[in-house]
Amino acid sequence: MVGKGASTKGSARAFDYILDDKGQAIELGRNLLGGTNGHELLKEMRFVQQMNKHCSNNTFSFVLSPCPDRDYSRLELKQYATDFIREMKLSKHQWIATIHNSTKTKHIHIIANRINPQTGSALNDFRIGKRTQILSQKIAEKYGLTTAKMxxxxxxxxxxxxxxxxxxxxxxxxxxxxxxxxxxxxxxxxxxxxxxxxxxxxxxxxxxxxxxxxxxxxxxxxxxxxxxxxxxxxxxxxxxxxxxxxxxxxxxxxxxxxxxxxxxxxxxxxNITLGSELKINQTNLTYKRKR
Structure with a gap:
């Protein structure tokens, strides 16, 4: 499994993208969000994000891509996403997760609010990309999946x-x-x-x-x-x-x-004479030139 993560400012377009996937997106789950489109979902997140005006990149964006060596059920992908969100300490934050099927590699998109709706504090985003890679590998190992390292x-x-x-x-x-x-x-x-x-x-x-x-x-x-x-x-x-x-x-x-x-x-x-190099040791050659 390969994981990518970043902290962003968030946008309605980003929500619409993970909800669409050329009409093939499947929602895996959501928390504290009720909107049906990017504009509504962003509005809900912005309401919470007003609690912390010092945080500019207040939205997390993640992509989890299991190795395409086999097919994965919706239940399996939901479990991977749930584990990831829990380990990232985002379970009590606003988030939404979808599956994208339009490419050769089926993958999971997650958009989550960095701002805790209860305390207004922002979840640390230090080295979020590296932490995402490590956690995705940990989840892959847990379920016996092919890891990025492998x-x-x-x-x-x-x-x-x-x-x-x-x-x-x-x-x-x-x-x-x-x-x-x-x-x-x-x-x-x-x-x-x-x-x-x-x-x-x-x-x-x-x-x-x-x-x-x-x-x-x-x-x-x-x-x-x-x-x-x-x-x-x-x-x-x-x-x-x-x-x-x-x-x-x-x-x-x-x-x-x-x-x-x-x-x-x-x-x-x-300045080089054609064929001037000494004959190279060819003892490892096992094939003979075809005449």
Whole structure:
């Protein structure tokens, strides 16, 4: 479960948003609120918030997103929201919670009043974002759900495995001197896209390694925007190791003829003898190049 939290000034629009969700929002519960729309709900909260005129960010906004590895019943989501509100010491405050279903990841929205209706004191919002993350993880552990930490660790393992695979296949396909275009084509046969990253002049500045899905997203971004976007996709070639820099590629015997490079890179490569690098230890390569 991933949790996000912030203290805000509150607005009718925020209430209308969590109540709508393209007509798919489901209310989980509320406390000390009777309004049916954003204007009415905000008016009720403002009445209580008048008790503490020193607090400007007097409204809490939370989002709880259970891992989309399975479906969750309304009863389960209500329990998560109730536990969260109780642990945040908001049970006696005004609050409303809804489910949003319109996205791939079903999630919970909570808007709560920071001001206690009995005392007029404001609940502490120090590091509210971090506290929300910690509490959402605690709730996930309580109910045996996937936590944000588990998701991060899994993604890290996947990235490490992917980096190792990209590196292995690159070294395999560059055992013989060839052109950069041959390397790109050969890697594509392994569902690896070695994509040139170009500047506004169309000069290649480097490469990124992408999966087929990432390449598709990258192409769609360029098509829709009319300009190069999406460099955040995939893995930067130089991040895989020094052998992925243009300099070391040429030393390994890769010919860049036909590829438009920046003047600086072209000057650098002109001073390097093609295939000058000593043969790299390839004992870990288990695949043989297809003839």
């Amino acid at each position: 998701i991060a660790e899994r993604k890290q393992r996947e990235q490490e495995n992917l980096r190792a695979y990209y590196k292995k296949m690159f070294l395999q396909e560059t055992q013989w001197s060839k052109s950069i275009f041959e390397v790109i084509d050969d890697l594509q046969s392994h569902n690896i896209h070695m994509v040139p990253m170009k500047n506004k002049k169309g000069e290649t500045q480097g490469f990124r390694f992408m999966s087929a899905e990432e390449k598709k997203q990258y192409d769609e971004r360029i098509y829709k925007s009319g300009r190069k976007k999406g460099e955040i996709l995939g893995i930067k070639a130089s991040d895989l190791g020094k052998e992925f820099s243009l300099k070391h590629m040429k030393k390994r015997g890769i010919d860049f003829t036909g590829l438009k490079l920046t003047a600086t890179q072209q000057k650098l490569l002109n």
